[in-house]
Amino acid sequence: MTDQALGKPEADRPAKGPLIYRQAVLTRITHWVWAIALFFMLLSGLQIWNAHPALYVGQQSGFEFDNAILRIGAENTPEGPRGFTTVFGQKFDTTGVLGMSELRGTTNFVGFPGWATIPSFRDLATGRVVHFFFAWILVGALGIWAISSLLNGHLWRDVILKPRDFRELPRDIWDHARLKFHHGRSYSPLQKFAYFGVFFVLFPLIILTGLAMSPTMDAGWPWLIDLFGGRQTARTIHFLVMVLLVLFFVIHIAMVLLAGPINELRSMITGYYRTSPGTDASLPLEGRERGRGRSGGRREIPTPDSSPQGGGEQAGANRQEKSK
Amino acid sequence: MSGLILNRRRLIGLGAASAGSLVLAGCDQFDFLGQRNDPVRDFLERANSLTYAAQRALVGQQALAREFSESEIRQGQRPNGSTDPRQNVAEYRTLEANGFAGYKLRITGLVETPKEYSLAELQNMPSRTQITRHDCVEGWSCIAKWTGVPLGRLLDEAKVKPGAKFIVYHCYDVMGGGLSKPEPYYESSDLIDAYHPQTIAAYGLNGGALPVENGAPIRIRIERALGYKQPKYVHTIEVADGFSQYGLGQGGYWEDHGYDWYGGI
Structure with missing residues (x-):
């Protein structure tokens, strides 16, 4: 009231x-x-x-053996370089976001793209x-x-x-x-x-x-x-x-x-x-x-x-x- | 009454709008933090001193890094950073060509009796072998067996003078070059790390001689720090009361390029 x-x-x-x-x-x-x-x-x-865009299980990182469960990288393919993400052996093309992305007009071969990192460059x-x-x-x-x-x-x-x-x-x-x-x-x-x-x-x-x-x-x-x-x-x-x-x-x-x-x-x-x-x-x-x-x-x-x-x-x- | 409500609404709206713009603007906004000597960056870097002090306070001076069993050596020690000074350092090229017969490890600086050791002399001294995990600042780890002379013994033989605070490790490998000024690799540690029982002047890796790619003939192992604190191709160990006079003054090649000096995390 x-x-x-x-x-x-x-x-x-x-x-x-x-x-x-x-x-x-x-x-x-x-x-x-x-x-x-x-x-x-x-x-x-x-x-x-x-x-180092990879994740491992155990004490160390396998370079001569494989204990990675996630890996992000870029590879050359017949159509040119592409970004790939491999999770538990399953490989996905993640060009544009993971492994290969654009930043201010240049192509970067990085795990996560520049807009997701501080600083945006490596x-x-x-x-x-x-x-x-x-x-x-x-x-x-x-x-x-x-x-x-x-x-x-x-x-x-x-x-x-x-x-x-x-x-x-x-x-x-x-x-x-x-x-x-x-x-x-x-x-x-x-x-x-x-x-x-x-x-x-x-x-x-x-x-x-x-x-x-x-x-x-x-x-x-x-x-x-x-x-x-x-x-x-x-x-x-x-x-x-x-x-x-x-x-x-x-x-x-x-x-x-x-x-x-x-x-x-x-x-x-x-x-x-x-x-x-x-x-x-x-x-x-x-x-x-x-x-x-x-x-x-x-x-x-x-x-x-x-x-x-x-x-x-x-x-x-x-x-x-x-x-x- | 209603003025108060409006103020609150306005405040909330303002908060939401600024939070939103922060996200929408993207992270180029913080690229200035990459500039060395930016005042904001300098302020953030002060946390590194806190980290160093906290780790020294929490971890005993003699606490040992984990040592692993032979079965956990599952691969060669991964080479990284500079892996072949023969490419650009003539003196090193000559030494290596002669199997390091002419190599001398010098202990200089604030010591009563400066010393020089040939590789053979070092190999004939009491040694320590340890299977440890090498942690690169990039994030990977690699387990390997290192053999060498405890650094504390070499420092004791040279008799460190009072007033000594740091040990500076001078290396053969030269970084940079090309367009940038060539910079010899160097590193430094405090006396606690230098005298730590696992700190060795290593000449052996995984049961064999230390290969060139891993730092032949002598690499210092400071097992409780990251990989960049394990200088390769060391020729001089200098006892000093500071490190501002070396390189760009930050205590190491990577420190001169923005990395933290202690390298304990």
Whole structure:
């Protein structure tokens, strides 16, 4: 009622749930730091990979025997040079993208094309400078995120998988398949699986396989070589995890677009997220247990003083939902 | 109230637009990072010092590189980089033609007694043999058996003076040429790597004499670093308190061309 009187744009829209404070400031900052770091690590990583565009299994690279599972290169054919990609012995013509591509009007015989590498020309030294700088940024942000998420309850509430997430997973997959999204207080089970996978599987794997490629780290931590079954296997896993992270990125962006890009982006910039009607704006029980502390209690339910968008509306809407 | 909303919307839109343009612009945008001495690149390069410090802190000075069994030598040591200084270095050509009979390995610089060793003298000293994995900066690895004199022993015989910080390895092979200035290959390491038990002046490979393509007559093995830190065709080992006076001042031929000095990852 208040909002009608104020003539707010929200008033004439269909039913909305409460606006909640969903993402803590460190969650938002580390999110964007990763977005930038992973962008540079991917493109500099492909630059590094182009220096030897093949993947092997085992301790070493077979030059006089064959333990390669992926190889990109160019060959002369009766129709002229062509780019080829060989995966598990299956050879594909990938001219134009892999093995042979155009860059500013010149043909280059490189693994990944110039538009996918930093720098766009062959420069392993620079690729390494960029890659290792952002590797430190990525790991530093992961450390900050892990500590802050442990303290503010985000880790336990939103990322750690619980029996309930497994129980509700089939239903959530069905909902996602119908593009029916529930904008709740916390993430949906499928989201939690995705983020859990990134933080507890992909990030640790890509960091450890990166370290396993270091001859110094292999001397200090010999278990790294044994864990992955050899330096070249570690390099192959590093590459495969990169592919999975790219896949995660594609799905992540698709879901943001499908679930409402303005709301999703707002939550990752300002922290505030518009939930579906009927959402209880208070913290779920497990979150409340963990997410104690001054700021947690004060900020989770917007009040007229704390919400920059007019908490009166939220609180009122919430009360209405409950009274139904 | 509505001003605030607009501001937020505008902010979000701005963020999305700039992120989009970053991707759409393509990666030529970052080609400037390839220019040596670009200030942004210089800043990013500082991470290399952090990496060096972190690896020195995490890995014990004596920690050994993995040694493999004979059965894991499955191929010859892959030659890479400069593989035949006979092509452009007359002095090396003559030495090689005489089976390196006239070769001398010199230990010079900040030492009390500069030394010279013939190949035969080196071969008659106590040796170390190790089957290790050679990791090229390009990404490939190759396992081979290396035999040589522990470098620490040679340094001890020459008696390193206080104040020494680095060892500079001077090589016969000359890189560049043609249009660019010829640059003799050189490398450097700190004293920790020089005195590491697996650091050897190698004259043997896989049970035979070290071939020309792999660095005959002497190649330094620093087993916890990448391939470019394993200088081939070494003629002089110079003990120094810095390396800015050599080459372009970055501590090695590849370092002068933008690669990190430590080469530990």
